[in-house]
Amino acid sequence: xxxxxxxxxxxxxxxxxxxxxxxxxxxxxxxxxxxxxxxxxxxxxxxxxxxxxxxxxxxxxxxxxxxxxxxxxxxxxxxxxxxxxxxxxxxxxxxxxxxxxxxxxxxxxxxxxxxxxxxxxxxxxxxxxxxxxxxxxxxxxxxxxxxxxxxxxxxxxxxxxxxxxxxxxxxxxxxxxxxxxxxxxxxxxxxxxxxxxxxxxxxxxxxxxxxxxxxxxxxxxxxxxxxxxxxxxxxxxxxxxxxxxxxxxxxxxxxxxxxxxxxxxxxxxxxxxxxxxxxxxxxxxxxxxxxxxxxxxxxxxxxxxxxxxxxxxxxxxxxxxxxxxxxx
Numbered sequence: 360x361x362x363x364x365x366x367x368x369x370x371x372x373x374x375x376x377x378x379x380x381x382x383x384x385x386x387x388x389x390x391x392x393x394x395x396x397x398x399x400x401x402x403x404x405x406x407x408x409x410x411x412x413x414x415x416x417x418x419x420x421x422x423x424x425x426x427x428x429x430x431x432x433x434x435x436x437x438x439x440x441x442x443x444x445x446x447x448x449x450x451x452x453x454x455x456x457x458x459x460x461x462x463x464x465x466x467x468x469x470x471x472x473x474x475x476x477x478x479x480x481x482x483x484x485x486x487x488x489x490x491x492x493x494x495x496x497x498x499x500x501x502x503x504x505x506x507x508x509x510x511x512x513x514x515x516x517x518x519x520x521x522x523x524x525x526x527x528x529x530x531x532x533x534x535x536x537x538x539x540x541x542x543x544x545x546x547x548x549x550x551x552x553x554x555x556x557x558x559x560x561x562x563x564x565x566x567x568x569x570x571x572x573x574x575x576x577x578x579x580x581x582x583x584x585x586x587x588x589x590x591x592x593x594x595x596x597x598x599x600x601x602x603x604x605x606x607x608x609x610x611x612x613x614x615x616x617x618x619x620x621x622x623x624x625x626x627x628x629x630x631x632x633x634x635x636x637x638x639x640x641x642x643x644x645x646x647x648x649x650x651x652x653x654x655x656x657x658x659x660x661x662x663x664x665x666x667x668x669x670x671x672x673x674x675x676x677x678x679x680x681x682x683x684x685x686x687x
Contacts (some may be wrong), residue, residue: 400446403536406433407465408563408596409647411497414463415454415490418442419482423469425501428529429465429539429611430570432603441474447482451489459492466498472524473504476512483519491521500524502543502551513558523561526552531586532579535571539608545586552590562592566649568625569600575619580624580628584635593641597632599625599649601687617653622651622679629654630669633662648686 389550400419408415415465422437454464463488472479498521505526508516531545544633545549552562564587571579587595602609602619611617620628626656627650636643640657643665645654652672656665 368548370532385422391454400465402437403443404433405467406439406469407467408499409545410563411463411465413461414465414492414497415458415461416467417447417450417454417464417482417486418467419447420466420468420470420473424473425470425503427540427542429607430529430567430600430603432609435590435605438466439470439473441478447485451485455489456489461540462492464490464496465492466496469499470501470504471498472500472508476508476515479516479521480519483516483521487520495522496520497523497525500555502526502548505551506547510554510558513555513560517558517560521560521562524555525563525565526555527565528552528583528586528590529565529567530570530579531584532567532571532575533581533582535579535582539570542592545582549589550584556592558588561594562590563594563596564590564592565596565598567598567600568628568632568645569620572687573620573624576624576628577631577652578618580631580637586630588635588637589637591637591641595636595638595641595643596647597629597650597654599651599685601685603687612649624672625651626650626669626673630666630673633665634667636662637649648680648684651685652677653680 379567385542401418405416419442420440421442422434422439423431424439426437426439466482474482483496485498506526507512526548527541528545528548529539529541532626533544536543536545553563555562566583568580568585569576600608600619602612608617612619635641636658637672641658643654643656643658643661645652652669654665654668656662668677
């Protein structure tokens with residue numbers, strides 16, 4: 360999932376490539392007064408994961424090549440396309456001038472791995488040449504776009520500096536995936552994530568609490584935990600579904616055909632998810648601003664403690680994040 364808020368913006372100075380805004384917020388319109396001649400154009404929504412807060416944001420695509428998931432409003436108004444060589448080269452030039460203290464690059468926007476292999480190779484090689492202090496490059500990736508890369512191509516991207524991809528599983532329940540128009544089955548997404556890991560590229564997998572609604576809440580939670588266990592990623596992020604105006608799922612909710620679990624139902628869903636998630640060694644995050652109960656745990660060491668915390672919250676012994684503090 361690529362959460363987003365709507366603010367009108369197009370041009371952003373390269374000094375803003377360090378994403379200081381909260382996750383999912385489009386970067387601000389304003390340009391510093393001493394930087395009015397910025398050559399960098401950001402098109403549409405610029406989205407990045409929370410852990411990329413200090414990364415240089417390099418826009419290489421616009422929007423999302425799928426852009427059909429019923430819950431996602433991140434790129435509703437953005438037509439998918441590639442950034443030109445010139446735009447990327449100019450952005451790298453400004454990053455070289457202003458971002459020497461930043462060792463990470465995040466490739467925006469929602470679908471960088473949709474690019475042809477030759478273009479990704481050129482982009483990664485250009486980063487290495489122009490920003491030699493950068494030690495890690497990451498991007499969003501869909502399972503469909505991973506499938507388009509051979510094992511050798513994934514290994515080539517790793518050798519050129521791609522260290523992590525952020526991949527949305529959303530649910531391990533195929534019925535839920537079909538309902539929200541997510542491309543591919545749970546088994547397919549698991550397989551592609553395992554291929555990425557086999558290429559020594561880290562995978563940060565995101566899942567969505569509440570996505571199946573009340574009716575399939577616990578089915579979705581158990582199936583998602585089992586899918587995560589088969590993936591065995593080093594990082595898992597559990598977010599809570601936030602209904603975004605303009606999306607198909609928002610319209611279904613407003614029309615009464617989709618019922619979102621309440622805070623207690625979401626905690627119960629989280630408990631079942633955690634109970635059925637087995638990681639060899641990984642971080643489990645449920646501390647996104649959308650969640651009612653912030654959790655940061657190392658599995659398997661902290662799994663029992665995490666279940667106890669959820670039980671305490673269900674018993675009213677731990678406070679939940681108030682509604683006014685919840686956001687994408």
